[in-house]
Structure formats: C-alpha cells, structure tokens
Amino acid sequence: MVVWRLVSAIALLSCFLTCCGRVATAVGADAPDKMKSRIPVVLLACGSFNPITNMHLRLFEVARDHLHQTGMYQVTQGIISPVNDDYGKKDLVASHHRVAMAQLALQTSDWIRVDPWESEQPQWMETVTVLRHHHSQLLRSPPPMEGPDPGQAPSAPTAAPQLKLLCGADVLRTFQTPNLWKDAHIQEIVEKFGLVCVSRVGHDPKGYVLDSPILRKYQHNIHLAREPVQNEISATYVRRALSQGQSVKYLLPDPVIAYIRDHGLYTKDSSWQGTGTARGKGKAS
Amino acid sequence: MDKSEKTEVVLLACGSFNPITNMHLRLFELAKDYLNGTGKYRVIKGIISPVGDAYKKKGLIPAHHRIIMAELATKSSNWVEVDTWESLQKEWTETVKVLRHHQEKLEAGSCDHKQNSPVPERPGRKRKWVEQRQDSSQKKSLDPKAKGVPQVKLLCGADFLESFGVPNLWKSEDITRIVADYGLICVTRDGSDAQRFIYESDVLWRHQSNIHLVNEWINNDISSTKIRRALRRGQSIRYLVPDLVQEYIEKHDLYSSESEDRNVGVVLAPLQRNAAQAKS
Numbered sequence: 292m293v294v295w296r297l298v299s300a301i302a303l304l305s306c307f308l309t310c311c312g313r314v315a316t317a318v319g320a321d322a323p324d325k326m327k328s329r330i331p332v333v334l335l336a337c338g339s340f341n342p343i344t345n346m347h348l349r350l351f352e353v354a355r356d357h358l359h360q361t362g363m364y365q366v367t368q369g370i371i372s373p374v375n376d377d378y379g380k381k382d383l384v385a386s387h388h389r390v391a392m393a394q395l396a397l398q399t400s401d402w403i404r405v406d407p408w409e410s411e412q413p414q415w416m417e418t419v420t421v422l423r424h425h426h427s428q429l430l431r432s433p434p435p436m437e438g439p440d441p442g443q444a445p446s447a448p449t450a451a452p453q454l455k456l457l458c459g460a461d462v463l464r465t466f467q468t469p470n471l472w473k474d475a476h477i478q479e480i481v482e483k484f485g486l487v488c489v490s491r492v493g494h495d496p497k498g499y500v501l502d503s504p505i506l507r508k509y510q511h512n513i514h515l516a517r518e519p520v521q522n523e524i525s526a527t528y529v530r531r532a533l534s535q536g537q538s539v540k541y542l543l544p545d546p547v548i549a550y551i552r553d554h555g556l557y558t559k560d561s562s563w564q565g566t567g568t569a570r571g572k573g574k575a576s
Numbered sequence: 577m578d579k580s581e582k583t584e585v586v587l588l589a590c591g592s593f594n595p596i597t598n599m600h601l602r603l604f605e606l607a608k609d610y611l612n613g614t615g616k617y618r619v620i621k622g623i624i625s626p627v628g629d630a631y632k633k634k635g636l637i638p639a640h641h642r643i644i645m646a647e648l649a650t651k652s653s654n655w656v657e658v659d660t661w662e663s664l665q666k667e668w669t670e671t672v673k674v675l676r677h678h679q680e681k682l683e684a685g686s687c688d689h690k691q692n693s694p695v696p697e698r699p700g701r702k703r704k705w706v707e708q709r710q711d712s713s714q715k716k717s718l719d720p721k722a723k724g725v726p727q728v729k730l731l732c733g734a735d736f737l738e739s740f741g742v743p744n745l746w747k748s749e750d751i752t753r754i755v756a757d758y759g760l761i762c763v764t765r766d767g768s769d770a771q772r773f774i775y776e777s778d779v780l781w782r783h784q785s786n787i788h789l790v791n792e793w794i795n796n797d798i799s800s801t802k803i804r805r806a807l808r809r810g811q812s813i814r815y816l817v818p819d820l821v822q823e824y825i826e827k828h829d830l831y832s833s834e835s836e837d838r839n840v841g842v843v844l845a846p847l848q849r850n851a852a853q854a855k856s
Contacts, residue, residue, distance in 0.1 A: 345598065345815040352812035399819055492795055520802045520816055523795035538605035541598040541818075542794070545652050 329365040331452040332358055334487060335425055337409070337418050338458075339526065340373045341383055342551060343393045344543050346524035347371070351403050354457050354487045357516035367452065369403035370425060377415040382530060384556050386410035395546035418456065419476040422484050426454045455485040455514075460494035466503060474505065481509035489516045492523055533557040582618040584726035585611055587761065588678055590662070590671050591736075592633055592800065593626045593642050595825060596649045597817050599733075599798035600624070604656050607731050607761045610790040620726055622656035623678060630668040631845050635804060635836040639663040641828065648820035668845035671730070672750040675758045679728045686725045730754060734764035738773055740780070744850040748779065755783035763790045807831040 334354055340347060351369040358364040373389040374380075383389075386407070393405040409421050429452050463486070466477055480486060488496050496515045500506040506513060524542045532539050534557055539548060551557060587607055593600060604622040611617040626642045627633075639660075646658040662674045737760070740751050754760065764770045767789050774780040774787060798816045806813050808831065813822055825831065 348815040352814050356811045519806055519811065520799075521795050521797035522816065525794070528794055537609045540605050540653075541601040 330363060330450050331367045332364045333368040333370060333425070333429060333452050333454050334366060334457040335370045335372060335422060335454055336457040337372050337421055338374060339378070339380055339383060340371060340389050340393055341380075341526050342389065342529060342543060342547060342557070343371070343396045344524040344526055344529055345541075346522050348396060348400075348403070348544075349518065349522055350457055350459065350489050353489050353516050353518045354514075355402075357514060358487065361514075364453075367402070369400075369457075371397070371403065371405045372409045372421055372425075373405070373407070375410050375412055375415045377413075379415075382557075388550075388554060388556060392547045392550055395550055396544045398546065399544075417473075417476060419479050422454060422456060422480065426484070429454055453485060455487050456480055457487045457489070459489050460491040460496040460499070463488045463496050463499050464494060466506065467499065477503075478505050478509075481506060481512050485512040485514070487514045487516060489518050491518075492521060530557045534559050582616060585617045585619045586621045586623060586678065586682060586726050586728045587619060587731040588623045588625060588675060588728050589731040590625050590674055591627065591732075592631070592636055593624065593646050594633075594636055594800050595642065595803060595817060595821060595830070596624070596646045597798045597800055597803055598815075599796050601649060601653075601656070601818070602792070602794075602796060603731055603733060603763045604653075606763050606790050606792055607788075608655075610788065611761065620655070622653075622731070624650065624656065624658045625662045625674055625678075626658070626660075628663045628665050628668055630666065632668075632839045632842045632848075633844060634839045634842075636838060637830055637835050641824075641830055645821045645824055648824055649818045651820065652818075668849070670747070670750055670846070672753045675728055675730060675754065679758070682728065683725050727759065729759040729761050731761045731763070734762060734766065734770050737762045737764075737770055740777070741773070744847050744854070745844075746846070747850060747853075752779050752783075755780060755786050759786040759788070761788045761790060763792050765792045765795065767791055804831045804836060808833055808836065 334351060336347065336350060338347070355366040355369070358366050371393050373386055373393060374383075376383060376386045387410075390405055390407045390410055397403050397405060406425070408424060409416065465471055490496060500510050500513055500515070529539050529542055533551065587604060589600065589603065591600070608619040608622070611619050624646045626639060626646055627636075629636065629639050643658060643660055643663060650656045650658060659678070661677060662669055740746055762770055770789050774784055780787060803813050803816060806816075807825065813825070817825075
C-alpha cells in the first residue's frame with residue numbers, strides 16, 4: 292500500500308516537473324510534443340447572442356491566445372451556448388434563430404461550434420448547470436487534440452480537458468450585483484471550472500477579482516485576458532442600427548446579416564417581441 | 577425630397593491600408609448611411625485608393641499586396657471598390673490630386689454616357705457600377721431637375737482631419753481646395769475634438785458646411801498598426817479584418833519585424849517635398 296502511494300507520488304511529481312520544464316521552454320503553438328504536455332481547455336461562452344457579432348467571436352480568439360501564451364494550456368474547442376428563450380430578456384429573438392445565426396457565423400471557424408442544448412431545455416437554467424452539463428459531456432467523449440498531423444494516432448494519454456467559462460469583463464462585474472448570482476455558484480464556477488475574462492473598456496477586472504473574497508481565493512483560476520484591439524460591438528447597438536435600416540456590415544459576419552434580412556429579424560416591428568423583464572441571472576448580451 | 581434632386585456622391589478614402597481592416601470598411605458604411613439619411617445626397621460608389629510605395633511610410637509593404645488585400649476585403653461589397661491609379665504613380669501624389677483625378681474621371685464618364693462598358697478587370701463589380709450609371713442617366717432623362725455629375729468627397733477618420741495640423745504634412749492650399757472644391761466626411765468617435773479642431777482652423781471653419789462629422793458610437797479601434805503588432809506577436813487577427821484578408825496575410829507572411837523596419841530613417845514623402853518647396 293505504502294509502495295503504491297510512493298510510486299504514484301513519484302509519478303505525479305515527475306509528471307509535474309516535466310510539465311514545468313516544458314512550460315518554461317514552450318512559446319508558440321508550433322511544437323506538437325510541447326503542446327501535448329499542456330492542459331487541454333475547452334472554452335464555453337454563455338449569453339444571448341442576440342445577434343452574434345464579431346466581438347463575440349473575438350472573445351474566443353483573444354482568450355485562446357492568452358491561454359496559449361501562459362504555456363500551460365492548449366485550447367482545443369470553443370462552445371457558444373445561446374440562452375434559453377425563457378430568460379425573457381427584452382428583444383430576445385427565438386432561440387432557433389439565434390442558434391442558426393451563430394452556426395452561420397462559425398461556418399468558417401475550425402474550432403468553435405454552437406451547442407443548442409441550453410436553448411432546448413424546457414426552461415432557463417443557471418450558468419453553472421450548463422457548465423456541469425458540458426463538462427460531463429467532455430469527460431464522456433474528449434475532443435481530439437489540435438495538431439499538425441491529425442491523422443496520427445494519439446500516443447501518450449493526455450490530461451482530462453478543463454472546461455472554462457469565457458466572458459467579458461462586464462459579466463465578471465455582475466458577480467457583485469446582489470441576488471444575481473448565488474455565492475455557491477460563483478464559487479463552483481471559479482473553483483471547479485475556471486474563468487477566462489476578456490477586458491472591456493471601462494471595466495477593471497483585476498479590481499473586481501480583488502474586491503470579492505471568493506474570486507480572490509480562486510484568482511489562480513481566473514485568467515484575465517487583455518483585448519489588444521478595442522472592438523466594442525454591442526449587440527444592442529446592432530439591433531438598433533438594424534431597426535433603423537442602417538448598415539451593420541463588417542460588425543457581424545455577412546451570412547448572419549443575410550439571415551437577419553431573409554427572416555425579417557430586428558426590424559422596427561419586432562422590437563415589441565420578447566415579453567417580460569429580464570430575470571437577470573447573470574447573462575451578458 | 578425628390579430622388580432626382582439629390583446630389584450623387586462618390587466617397588474616396590485615401591490611406592496606407594497597411595493592411596485594410598474592418599474599421600476602414602465601416603467608415604464607408606457609416607458615411608453612406610449618414611449622407612443618404614440627410615435626404616440631400618445619394619452615395620453611389622465608394623473608392624479605396626491605397627497610397628503608393630513612394631510615400632515611404634515606416635512599415636509600408638509593397639502596394640500590390642495592399643491592393644490585393646483591399647480587393648479581397650471589398651469582394652462582398654456591391655458599392656465599394658479599389659482603385660490603383662494613385663498606387664501606380666511613380667512619385668507620391670498629393671491627396672488633392674487624387675480627388676481631382678477621380679472627379680475628372682466622373683465628369684468624363686457622365687458626358688460620355690457609355691452604354692457599353694469597356695472590358696472590365698473585375699466583370700462583376702464594374703458592370704454593377706455602369707448599371708447604376710445607366711439607371712441614373714435614364715432617370716435623368718425622365719426628370720430634368722437631376723443634379724448632374726456626381727461629387728467626389730474625401731472620406732476619413734478623425735486622425736486624418738487632425739493631421740492637417742502636422743507641420744509640412746499638408747500644403748495649406750491643398751487643404752483649402754479639399755474642403756472648398758470637394759468636401760470631407762469625417763467619421764469620428766469623439767465629435768467634440770473634431771469640432772474643436774474645425775473651430776480652431778480658419779480654413780476649415782470657412783468651409784464647415786462642406787465638412788460632415790459622422791458619429792461612430794462603437795468603440796472601434798481596429799487600427800492597422802495594432803493589426804501589424806498583433807501579427808508580430810503571433811496573436812489572432814480574426815474578426816478584425818475580413819477572413820480573406822487574414823488568410824492572404826497568413827499565406828504570404830506579410831507582416832513581421834522586418835517588414836515593420838521598412839523605410840526606417842527615411843523621411844515621409846510629403847514632409848520631404850513640402851520642406852524642399854518651402855526652402856526654394
């Protein structure tokens with residue numbers, strides 16, 4: 292029994308040291324063997340995506356660059372999870388449209404996909420429930436590692452993928468809003484999963500983390516990524532421009548704009564859709 | 577107002593486009609919506625005119641790449657196109673001359689009423705514009721109140737406007753001709769700074785009716801400089817530039833520390849020319 296514990300401890304230690312050694316030298320994403328020793332990460336973004344914009348898509352790119360830069364992670368997958376219609380936010384168009392638009396936006400992405408599971412549930416659910424669901428899905432069928440030679444059979448077993456919540460700094464701030472998030476959920480998100488937060492103008496994500504005892508405790512699991520090129524395309528602005536017949540070209544992918552036009556979404560008349568007030572349990576627009 | 581009484585406008589954007597970004601492309605969309613929204617204008621065309629290599633700006637890569645990227649970027653646009661005239665000139669050409677060139681071209685085109693288009697380089701694009709001209713010339717024959725030749729206006733961002741204040745960068749007569757004879761559409765996030773700049777300049781103030789400030793509500797800071805910096809650092813530029821442009825840059829490995837060192841130590845063409853003329 293003692294021998295087994297010793298052996299496993301040594302194995303863990305040597306694995307850890309190997310990883311550290313490799314982390315020190317790993318720079319870009321070019322050396323496949325170095326990438327294999329990194330922790331695989333899947334990024335999950337929850338939100339209205341009403342509609343999806345280039346800024347949402349940028350979040351993934353910035354987050355991925357940031358995590359790769361640390362030398363510790365390799366981002367293998369991105370998931371967009373549009374919120375359930377039951378969320379009741381004003382102007383929220385039907386989820387099948389929001390899912391379809393996200394799919395069109397992601398046609399040209401080789402690592403980000405849409406998952407309609409959250410939107411297909413009978414009612415709205417907390418973010419942590421969505422995280423739990425996708426995490427269990429990942430454990431059941433781990434995603435393939437990115438690499439220059441996908442035809443190669445996987446050699447050494449890789450670490451279990453970590454699922455991290457991707458969001459903008461504005462969402463991080465909502466953790467402070469009283470009664471918006473359950474403390475237990477915030478803790479579970481940062482303790483069990485992890486957060487990748489992309490900066491936004493007018494926000495101080497570092498401050499938000501330090502101001503909260505829970506976030507401070509798990510700050511090692513909160514990655515603050517800086518968007519080097521400000522690109523504040525709010526979906527609210529996009530909806531308003533559309534309702535006024537103004538161009539939104541180059542703010543969203545062309546296929547999404549065509550879909551919006553073909554289905555008559557976000558016109559002046561449709562501003563009456565989306566009943567009720569937001570329940571506001573912490574979803575970004 | 578009757579459609580035929582509107583002044584037809586062609587928006588001309590001059591710049592390095594090194595590389596072209598989604599922000600450049602947004603300028604056209606915002607300007608068109610604004611001018612069409614006044615009820616006085618009808619924007620019929622947008623022209624991207626990349627500067628020639630003789631401009632000698634630091635980090636400026638060869639014009640043919642910048643042209644191709646701009647063409648890839650405007651492939652999905654049915655009204656904005658790329659013009660190579662400026663980039664093909666042997667020496668650097670002042671902006672006012674580029675405006676003049678395009679205005680004269682429009683005047684020649686409208687006198688001619690060319691029903692058959694010449695062999696186009698890019699069939700899809702030019703045919704559409706010729707169709708538009710045919711449409712508008714047909715409408716003109718129906719209604720004698722039509723406004724005549726389209727007007728070229730210079731489209732730019734706030735930094736361009738404020739560059740008027742940089743010593744020796746612009747000839748003061750050129751600035752006068754630009755705002756007096758053509759007009760400026762300036763898309764800016766901070767309208768108050770631009771307004772103050774206009775207020776503090778006698779020339780701009782005198783022609784303020786010909787200077788349109790368009791507000792850009794989105795904080796959109798996608799500058800070419802930042803794109804090049806991100807590329808040097810191995811960071812993603814996806815969704816900041818059109819996909820075709822990003823693929824082209826990647827395929828040809830266009831931007832690096834080496835490319836950024838081009839023209840280091842060389843004096844910018846306008847500074848050199850204006851300083852020399854000031855001495856003579």
